[in-house]
Amino acid sequence: MIFKSALRRELSFTTGGVFLVLVTIMVTTLVIRILGYAANGTVNPEDAIVLIALATLGYLAVLLTVSLFVATLIVLVRWYKDSEMIVWFASGLSISNLIRPILQFATPLIIVIALLALFVWPWANRETTLISQRFQQRDDVSMVSAGQFKESARAERIFFIEELDVDKSEVKNIFVADNKNGRLSIAVASTGFIQNSEGGEKSIVLRNGRRYEGYPTEPDFRILEFNDYTTKIRSKEALAPAPRDREKTISELLNDGNPNAINANRAELLWRIGLPLMALGLVLIAIPLAYVNPRLGNYTAMFYAVLIYLIYSNLLNLTQNFVAQGKFSVFVGVWPIHLLALLIATILIRNRINPSVKWWRRQLPAALAKK
Structure with missing residues (x-):
């Protein structure tokens, strides 16, 4: 009982520590990537923190899976290295007796991983897409800031407004440059206002200004003065895009x-x-992979752990791609990899129970192994 309590306590602290390290690395990577998107104009800089939080929530299931695996290895490797496992074996217990307390600790976390993968993962992906789409579908007025040159979403129009009264929809000292069909049009005015038309369209009405059309070196260059000049703004509704498979809920995946x-x-x-x-x-x-010779005290198990995780996760992704391409059924792809992992774990555990017996005899039932 003392050993089991100590095992659960060490697993808790180690899993928490590994998880915090992985989350820190993940957040740092996301900050660099999303700030790069914001600098390129792909996402709104004001949404950067929300996007980082959503991406972190989406990958919590993967981070918890890695944390649980690495923490179990670290704790058991230390027990072997500090000869604590010798005390465990001297008490009449074998490596198979570790399975129950470790699974008792891991089961709640595995349930949390399942909930995160089934519900939080699609929700985070969906919210991220909506935020990105909302920024991409913004109208030109939403990009206008007082004292700054702003380019329209399609790079066809450049705005400059010296003063902007959002509540009254009034603007002062406006500069609008349009470039359509290879012809440049520049309009400047001292005052104006934002007009809402039927159908959801928006326009900027410039007053008491001047308009320049064409290029100064060409003969059709014109200078026009106007009292009112209206330039339309393509106002786009932020329609919710059709969800991708990674954004669908369980019911949507089953009922599509x-x-x-x-x-x-x-x-x-x-x-x-x-x-x-x-x-x-x-x-x-x-559990069996963590075996370390106390006299050597090496950590080669961590190398094998990284290799096993990469192979396992890549096989899972490969199976997902095969099912998506229709190469075989989901009922065929859902069990072979996990059954193989269970078989490998069983073989390794039996090998560690009695290492003095030849490896092939360890796989036989006890009655046959004695013959």
């Missing part, structure tokens, strides 16, 4: 009647179900 999206929906469902199963398989593999 589009024949072209059935395979993609099933592949996405396979990945979400496969993530908690992968967490379970990695925890079971970590």
Whole structure:
């Protein structure tokens, strides 16, 4: 009981520490990437913090899976290195007796991983897409800031407004440059206002200004003075785009009647179900993989751990792609990888129970192994 309590306590602290390190690395990477998008004009700089938080929430399931696997390895490797496992074995317990307390600790986290993969992952992806689409579908007026030159969404128009009264929709000292069909048009005015038309369109009405058309070196260059000049603004509704498979809820994945999206929906469902199963398989593999000779005290198990995780996750992604392409059914792809992981864990655990017996005899039942 003392050893089991100590094991759960160390697993808790180590999992929390590994998780915090991984989250820190993830957030740092996201900050660099999303700020780069904001600098390029792909996303709104004001939405950067929200996008970073949503992306972090979306990947929490993966981070928890890796944290649980690495923490189990670190704790057991330290126990082998500090000869604490010798005390465990001297108490009449074997490596198989570690399975129950470790699974008791891991089961709540695996349930959390399943909930994150099934519900939080699609919600975070959907909100990220909506925020990005809302910024891409903004109208030209929303980009206008007092004292700054702003380019329209399609790079056809440049605005400059010295003063802007949002409440009254009034503007002062306006500069508007249009470039359509290779012809330049520049309008300047001292005052103006934003006009809402039927159908949701918006326009800027310039008053008491001057308009220049063409290029000064060409003969058709014109200078016009006007009392009122209206320039239309393409006002676009922020329509919600059709959700991608990674943004759909479980009910949407199961009830989508589009024949072209059935395979993609099933592949996405396979990945979400496969993530908690992968967490379970990695925890079971970590128990025998953590064996270290106390006299050597090396950490080669961590190298194998990284290799196993990469192979496991890539096989899961490969299976997802095969299902999405219709190469085989989701019912065929959902079990082989996880069954193989369980088989590998079973073989490794049996090898560690009695290492003095030849490896092939360890896989036999006890009655046959004695013959």
